[in-house]
Amino acid sequence: MTEDHAIEVRSLSKTFGDFTAVDNISFNVNKKEIFGFLGPNGAGKSTTIRMLCTLARPSGGEAKVNGYDLVREADHVRESIGLVSEKMIMYEQLTAAENLRFFGNLYQMPRPKLESRIDELLGLVNMSDWKDTQIKKYSTGMRQRINVIRALLTEPKIIFMDEPTLGLDPQTTLSIRELIRGINKNGTTVILTTHAMIEAEALSHRVAIIDHGRIVALDTPANLKKLVKEADMTVISARIPNMTPAIAGHIKALDCVTAFDQPDAYDIKVSARGSEGFDRIIDSIRHDGGNITMINTNEPTLEDVFLSITGKTMRDQAEKPKVTRHRGPSIAPRPRGR
Numbered sequence: 202m203t204e205d206h207a208i209e210v211r212s213l214s215k216t217f218g219d220f221t222a223v224d225n226i227s228f229n230v231n232k233k234e235i236f237g238f239l240g241p242n243g244a245g246k247s248t249t250i251r252m253l254c255t256l257a258r259p260s261g262g263e264a265k266v267n268g269y270d271l272v273r274e275a276d277h278v279r280e281s282i283g284l285v286s287e288k289m290i291m292y293e294q295l296t297a298a299e300n301l302r303f304f305g306n307l308y309q310m311p312r313p314k315l316e317s318r319i320d321e322l323l324g325l326v327n328m329s330d331w332k333d334t335q336i337k338k339y340s341t342g343m344r345q346r347i348n349v350i351r352a353l354l355t356e357p358k359i360i361f362m363d364e365p366t367l368g369l370d371p372q373t374t375l376s377i378r379e380l381i382r383g384i385n386k387n388g389t390t391v392i393l394t395t396h397a398m399i400e401a402e403a404l405s406h407r408v409a410i411i412d413h414g415r416i417v418a419l420d421t422p423a424n425l426k427k428l429v430k431e432a433d434m435t436v437i438s439a440r441i442p443n444m445t446p447a448i449a450g451h452i453k454a455l456d457c458v459t460a461f462d463q464p465d466a467y468d469i470k471v472s473a474r475g476s477e478g479f480d481r482i483i484d485s486i487r488h489d490g491g492n493i494t495m496i497n498t499n500e501p502t503l504e505d506v507f508l509s510i511t512g513k514t515m516r517d518q519a520e521k522p523k524v525t526r527h528r529g530p531s532i533a534p535r536p537r538g539r
């Protein structure tokens with residue numbers, strides 16, 4: 202394990218019966234970075250986090266967390282990390298301070314240290330005035346702030362956050378993201394799972410895109426987006442008020458088109474390869490009698506990166522059978538066949 206790495210993962214896998222949830226992944230997390238795991242529902246993000254937090258035993262491979270072997274030194278791993286789980290574990294009848302004391306005692310924190318840490322952390326999230334108020338009187342955002350600081354009680358060097366803003370309103374989401382940035386600025390390594398592209402991009406220094414249990418790309422958000430550009434890909438959005446299945450079908454059939462998404466009845470988003478891609482798509486739409494009321498070429502987003510690599514949108518993965526397809530060489534190593 203090198204000095205710069207907070208985490209080293211080698212060929213880590215997790216199977217449930219015949220099903221492989223995490224498939225032979227390897228990566229490093231640098232000290233003091235925010236490392237994002239981005240992928241659709243069921244991609245294997247939570248299972249990976251659960252293994253790295255010692256909550257699930259790997260089926261294969263190995264990992265070091267804070268220099269400790271995940272399996273042989275599981276107790277040391279546990280002592281050196283914090284976990285913000287999607288599910289908040291908090292006692293409604295207890296106050297914030299009582300909840301935090303309860304968890305601090307589980308870690309056998311000395312009382313004076315615990316009390317000063319509780320005050321410090323409540324101050325960090327601007328909730329000192331709520332210290333002695335029962336959790337049941339808190340808003341969801343306030344609860345999540347307590348949930349986050351609970352994981353910071355023991356001053357862990359690494360904090361894992363599984364979908365930390367899931368289900369929160371936009372304003373609370375922003376405040377939790379700000380909190381995560383602050384925690385990281387104080388020197389804590391943050392590992393974050395999310396299926397929100399914007400969140401991965403806004404927070405992470407590097408992002409691992411995970412699909413079907415495999416890491417299909419890993420780099421800074423800027424470099425990931427460059428992949429799309431360097432592959433001579435253009436991402437085109439268009440609005441066609443008289444959209445028909447034939448128009449869509451003919452665009453998909455163009456050999457320059459590598460991915461096609463139709464988020465609603467009139468709007469399409471197409472990834473095309475080569476300098477003529479844009480013109481050929483317009484020609485195809487016009488040939489089929491389509492009226493184009495808006496057309497843009499977009500700066501690629503992480504969604505486009507996912508689309509370009511897997512040929513699917515994250516939404517397709519999560520909600521419905523594949524409606525897009527991928528042809529031609531991809532911009533990054535293709536995931537191996539399942």
Ligand SMILES: Nc1ncnc2c1ncn2[C@@H]1O[C@H](COP(=O)(O)OP(=O)(O)OP(=O)(O)O)[C@@H](O)[C@H]1O
Pocket residue numbers: 217220222240241242243244245246247248249396
């Ligand atoms: N205990 C388990 N037994 C069987 N299958 C499981 C178990 N835990 C997870 N899985 C399966 O493993 C796959 C990966 O799940 P995981 O929760 O890691 O995905 P995820 O990327 O975190 O997505 P989500 O955001 O939906 O939780 C899913 O298909 C899930 O159904």
